[in-house]
Amino acid sequence: MALSFNTGVTLSLKILVDENIPAAVSCFSQFGEVRRVNGRQLSKTDIADAEVLIVRSVTKVCKHLLDGTGVRFVGSTTIGTDHLDLNYLAESGIKTCNAPGSNAESVVDYVISAICQTDDLLERLLSGEPVGIIGFGNVGKRLARRLEALGIAWRAYDPLLNKDEFPHLGGLDDVLRCSLLCLHAPLTRTGDHPSFHMLDTSLLTRLPEDAVLLNAGRGEIVSTDSLMALSRQRPDISLLLDVWEGEPAFPVALANRCRIATPHIAGYSVDGKLSGLRMVASQLAEFLGVQYCDFDVPLEMTAGETLHCSGANRADFIRRTVLSVYDVKEDDERFRRIINELDRGLAFDLLRKQYPLRRELAYSSLVATSASFKETLNALQSGR
Numbered sequence: 001m002a003l004s005f006n007t008g009v010t011l012s013l014k015i016l017v018d019e020n021i022p023a024a025v026s027c028f029s030q031f032g033e034v035r036r037v038n039g040r041q042l043s044k045t046d047i048a049d050a051e052v053l054i055v056r057s058v059t060k061v062c063k064h065l066l067d068g069t070g071v072r073f074v075g076s077t078t079i080g081t082d083h084l085d086l087n088y089l090a091e092s093g094i095k096t097c098n099a100p101g102s103n104a105e106s107v108v109d110y111v112i113s114a115i116c117q118t119d120d121l122l123e124r125l126l127s128g129e130p131v132g133i134i135g136f137g138n139v140g141k142r143l144a145r146r147l148e149a150l151g152i153a154w155r156a157y158d159p160l161l162n163k164d165e166f167p168h169l170g171g172l173d174d175v176l177r178c179s180l181l182c183l184h185a186p187l188t189r190t191g192d193h194p195s196f197h198m199l200d201t202s203l204l205t206r207l208p209e210d211a212v213l214l215n216a217g218r219g220e221i222v223s224t225d226s227l228m229a230l231s232r233q234r235p236d237i238s239l240l241l242d243v244w245e246g247e248p249a250f251p252v253a254l255a256n257r258c259r260i261a262t263p264h265i266a267g268y269s270v271d272g273k274l275s276g277l278r279m280v281a282s283q284l285a286e287f288l289g290v291q292y293c294d295f296d297v298p299l300e301m302t303a304g305e306t307l308h309c310s311g312a313n314r315a316d317f318i319r320r321t322v323l324s325v326y327d328v329k330e331d332d333e334r335f336r337r338i339i340n341e342l343d344r345g346l347a348f349d350l351l352r353k354q355y356p357l358r359r360e361l362a363y364s365s366l367v368a369t370s371a372s373f374k375e376t377l378n379a380l381q382s383g384r
Helices: 024-028 086-091 104-116 121-126 138-150 224-233 252-257 270-288 314-325 328-336 344-353 371-380
Strands: 013-018 032-037 052-055 073-076 095-097 131-134 154-157 180-183 212-215 238-241 307-309 366-368
Touching (some): 013 024, 024 032, 024 052, 024 270, 086 095, 095 270, 104 121, 104 270, 104 314, 131 138, 138 371, 224 252, 238 252, 307 314, 314 371, 366 371
Parallel strands (some): 013 032, 052 073, 073 095, 131 154, 131 180, 180 212, 212 238, 307 366
């Protein structure tokens, strides 16, 4: 397929895209011929003569996959890079990019929805109990900003950041004293502060009574064994997990002990996916030396009706508004239905592939029926 741009450049690239990236064909057709593939099962044979590979976090991109192929650009529409062998890609001269921050607000929406669905946690936080954040990157910073806008106290820990630049960051002990502990660290296995299995049972048992542990980062930050031991030793601590060791074959026993369990979909909003898509496409255009042209997004992906929001009090308004846009409990219920499947890994991936359209709070059309709640609505939508 040959395409001419106003730069005078003609392209006929062969591009492979993960079949679960929405609107990818519409987006990348401006650069050449696009073929959709199963990202989880992608092999060197599938790549054949492709020059561009667009993936998600389920595809391990390394020498075994790419050596001897014609791929010269790899783009991941996700925020993380632990699935990419960056050293190999750099040494091979393969241009690589990802989409940092693209779905961060979607993950924040997930956290806020989980707060609203966990007993009186919302009321406790609004009354002054703090949220602890481990990992102060794109997600951690935006979660802190949203919490602050809502008047909820937070503490953060990130040993990779310079405390002179981020003086408000505390130590690990500080976040372990919080009523809600949110894990948003990237997965690292080397360096001075690797996040792999960084929290063990002895640390987590220091959480206060009736605390909540939420992991929407990477499953390997806390081992399955540590979480199982924690649930036995401290049954008062609620586990809210979106990520798992061994994905897609998640640990069934642990899932059954969770208050909320979901199939790695915290960042699965339509808005986040489209943002990641545009970020990678722009990088590809820059790499090729051509002009990036935005693409037509199917109307059904972004259309939505205006919601009129009300509540008996501030907490009730927040809960009703958030859950009217995104109710994490619906994801939990879908996940529960596959826990006992014989091929739970396949069922896990199918949930992600068939995930329903979900808008972010910031992009939803919301109206507060009472003027007294307009400031609260602005705080809920303060993401973008």
